Amino acid sequence: MDTTCSICQRHAPAEHYLCVACQYRLHTWLREIPQHLPLLQDLLRPGAGPAQRGGAGRAHSPLPVDIRVLDLLGPGHVVPWVDAHGDQTGGVPLEPLLYGWARYLASELPSVHRDAHGTVRVQPCTGPWSRRGADVPAWCGWLQAYLPYAARQSWAPAMYEQLEDAVHRIRRITHTRPRTKAMDAPCPGCSGFALQEREDELHISCTVCSVRLTREQYTDHRAVVMPGLVRTALLMQARRMSAA
Ligand SMILES: [Zn+2]
Ligand SMILES: [Zn+2]
Known part of the structure; x- marks a missing residue:
C-alpha cells in the first residue's frame, strides 16, 4: 500500500510518514547541525558579535552576546512532541531538542536481552545511549542511525518540522545557506x-x-x-x- 508524505504530499513508501526526499533532508540537517557549532560557540564569547539590543540613549547596556545563540546553545527543557505546533518550540536549545527526540524514540523501541536463565526478555528501552557522549553531535549521530525507524512513526512530521526550525534558526545566525x-x-x-x-x-x-x-x-x-x-x-x- 502506498502512502503520502506528511510533509511534501508526494509519494512515500508503504507505512512511512516521510518520503525518501524528506528523509534525506532530515539526514543532511542532522549532519549539518554539528558543523555550525564551532562558529556558534565563537559567537558566545563576549564582544564577539554585534549587540542585538539597545541603541542610542538606552537605559541598559547592550548584551555582549547574541541572544539567539544563547537560545540555541543554552540549557533548556525537553519539549514533548505533542507541543510541536505550540508556543513552546520557539527558542528551544539544540541539546534538549535533540535529546528529547532521542529519548522519545528510545521509549518506543523494544529492548531485547536474555536473563540469567537464558530466557529472552523484551521490554521498553530505558533511554538512549551513545558511545559518542551526550552532546549535540552525539545525539545528531544517534538520530541519524535511527531515522529509518523514525520515518515510519506518526510523530516523524513533528520531528521534521522542529529540526527544520532549528536549522533555519542556526543558518540565520551563521549566515549560511x-x-x-x-x-x-x-x-x-x-x-x-x-x-x-x-x-x-x-x-x-x-x-x-x-x-x-x-x-x-x-x-x-x-x-x-x-x-x-x-x-x-x-x-x-x-x-x-x-x-x-
Ligand atoms: Zn516528502
Ligand atoms: Zn521545469
Whole structure:
C-alpha cells in the first residue's frame, strides 16, 4: 500500500510518514547541525558579535552576546512532541531538542536481552545511549542511525518540522545557506535552463516547474539532450561567422 508524505504530499513508501526526499533532508540537517557549532560557540564569547539590543540613549547596556545563540546553545527543557505546533518550540536549545527526540524514540523501541536463565526478555528501552557522549553531535549521530525507524512513526512530521526550525534558526545566525549549482541541461518539463542541484536535497529540481530528477535520471537526460544542443550552438556560431 502506498502512502503520502506528511510533509511534501508526494509519494512515500508503504507505512512511512516521510518520503525518501524528506528523509534525506532530515539526514543532511542532522549532519549539518554539528558543523555550525564551532562558529556558534565563537559567537558566545563576549564582544564577539554585534549587540542585538539597545541603541542610542538606552537605559541598559547592550548584551555582549547574541541572544539567539544563547537560545540555541543554552540549557533548556525537553519539549514533548505533542507541543510541536505550540508556543513552546520557539527558542528551544539544540541539546534538549535533540535529546528529547532521542529519548522519545528510545521509549518506543523494544529492548531485547536474555536473563540469567537464558530466557529472552523484551521490554521498553530505558533511554538512549551513545558511545559518542551526550552532546549535540552525539545525539545528531544517534538520530541519524535511527531515522529509518523514525520515518515510519506518526510523530516523524513533528520531528521534521522542529529540526527544520532549528536549522533555519542556526543558518540565520551563521549566515549560511545550502550550496546550490545550476545545471547545464534544460528542464525536461518546461525546457527552461532552470534545473538546480542543492546539497541538502536528494533530487535535482526545476526552479520554474515541478520537475525533479534523481542524479542518475539527470545524467541520462543530459546524455540525451546535450549532443543536440551542442550541435545547434555550433551551427549558429558557424552561420554568424559566415555572415560576418
Ligand atoms: Zn516528502
Ligand atoms: Zn521545469
